[in-house]
Amino acid sequence: MGVNQAQWDAQVQMVTSKWLRELLATDPRPTLEQVKVPVLAINGRKDVQVVWEENLGAIEAALTRVGNGRVKMKVYPNLNHLFQPCKTGSVAEYGTIEETINEEVLRDVSNWIRRVTGLESKVLERR
Numbered sequence: 001m002g003v004n005q006a007q008w009d010a011q012v013q014m015v016t017s018k019w020l021r022e023l024l025a026t027d028p029r030p031t032l033e034q035v036k037v038p039v040l041a042i043n044g045r046k047d048v049q050v051v052w053e054e055n056l057g058a059i060e061a062a063l064t065r066v067g068n069g070r071v072k073m074k075v076y077p078n079l080n081h082l083f084q085p086c087k088t089g090s091v092a093e094y095g096t097i098e099e100t101i102n103e104e105v106l107r108d109v110s111n112w113i114r115r116v117t118g119l120e121s122k123v124l125e126r127r
Contacts, residue, residue: 032062038070038116039063040109044079046089072112076105 014020041059043052056073063071080086083105084097113119 029062032059033066036068040072040112042074044081044083045075045077046086047081048089049081
C-alpha cells in the first residue's frame with residue numbers, strides 16, 4: 001500500500017509537532033504519584049502505540065510507591081489501542097474495524113465504576 005504526498009506530509013507534520021514532542025518528553029510518574037483515588041488501568045495486548053507491559057507496570061509501580069493500593073489492572077488479549085478486536089493492532093486496521101469499542105471493556109469499566117462508587121449495591125437493592 002503506497003502513501004501519497006498529502007498523507008506523507010500529514011505524518012511528517014504530526015511527528016514534528018510541538019504537541020508530540022511535549023507528550024514524549026512528559027514523565028507521568030509525578031502526576032500518578034499524586035493520585036489517591038481508585039484507578040482502573042487497562043490496555044489492549046495488541047496495542048502497537050503503547051507497550052502494555054511497560055504502561056501497566058509503570059502505572060502500578062507509581063501508585064503503589066505512594067500507598068495507593070486501590071488499583072485494578074486488566075489486559076485485553078485481542079484488542080488494539082482503541083479497544084477494538086483486531087488482527088495485528090496496526091493503526092492501518094482502525095478504519096476496517098466495525099466495532100467502535102469492545103463490549104467487554106465497556107462492561108468492565110461500567111462495573112468497576114459501580115463498585116468503587118457504591119452504586120453496585122444500590123442497583124442490586126432495587127432488583
